[in-house]
């Protein structure tokens with residue numbers, strides 16, 4: 047039986063899953079992904095994680111619970127940086143994630159907690175992959191081939207997103223070799239839905255917001271659907287960047303959606319207890335107000351969030367905009 051490795055279906059999953067799934071499979075491991083987030087995942091996470099953790103971190107613990115008795119190894123990288131932007135790193139919870147999980151949970155399988163710090167140079171990821179290959183008995187050429195295949199998998203995934211699929215649809219299409227096409231976007235309104243990928247694309251965390259908005263006649267665009275070079279152009283226009291990778295992406299996307307696309311409204315999904323979002327949420331609100339006069343709503347999710355309350359606010363927001371535009 048091949049050695050198995052578990053990848054939690056949250057946090058960095060939506061950004062880098064094709065890379066790691068391809069890499070581990072190509073060096074001979076069986077990759078097991080945790081189940082979709084559910085109430086049970088949240089309950090398990092709340093039980094295991096420290097009390098003052100944000101909800102995505104609690105949910106991450108729940109995904110680890112789902113995997114821990116089914117795999118030989120669990121993959122929890124220490125994400126430090128993924129691009130060479132001066133001073134950019136990940137939120138401190140990402141930096142300490144392997145330690146947080148180790149300190150809170152018992153009976154874990156062996157943990158692969160490689161430190162990923164791409165600011166160290168262009169060859170850093172290759173060096174990390176060579177280390178991992180060596181650890182699992184793969185030779186240089188096998189590991190190098192796995193590296194290039196992973197790179198190609200990420201390019202395929204990005205290409206699918208650029209056809210108009212959101213990352214969830216793109217992952218489904220990539221993983222199951224499906225030919226999904228972007229929906230006909232003939233909707234009355236266009237909204238930018240902003241936030242961290244693990245909130246924007248996890249149907250449980252965001253209470254299936256995408257489906258609800260579509261049923262209300264709203265087309266959704268997200269930060270990941272902006273071509274990377276255009277996002278980079280927005281980054282260069284900023285007088286100063288924030289410290290955190292995903293936060294920067296949200297801020298750059300806000301600027302792009304206000305100035306280049308002129309969306310009808312902006313929704314920010316934020317998690318209760320998120321330190322960086324205390325600043326990011328205000329920045330989006332002020333940018334939307336002063337630079338584009340774009341209506342903005344912030345939805346805060348926590349473990350007690352009621353679907354009814356969020357839905358009522360969403361409906362009111364959409365209704366207000368339709369009236370403003372003479373559509374209702």
Ligand code: SF4
Pocket residue numbers: 100101102103137138139140242317319320321322323
């Ligand atoms: S950025 Fe916010 S929501 Fe994400 S892990 Fe850090 S504190 Fe939690």
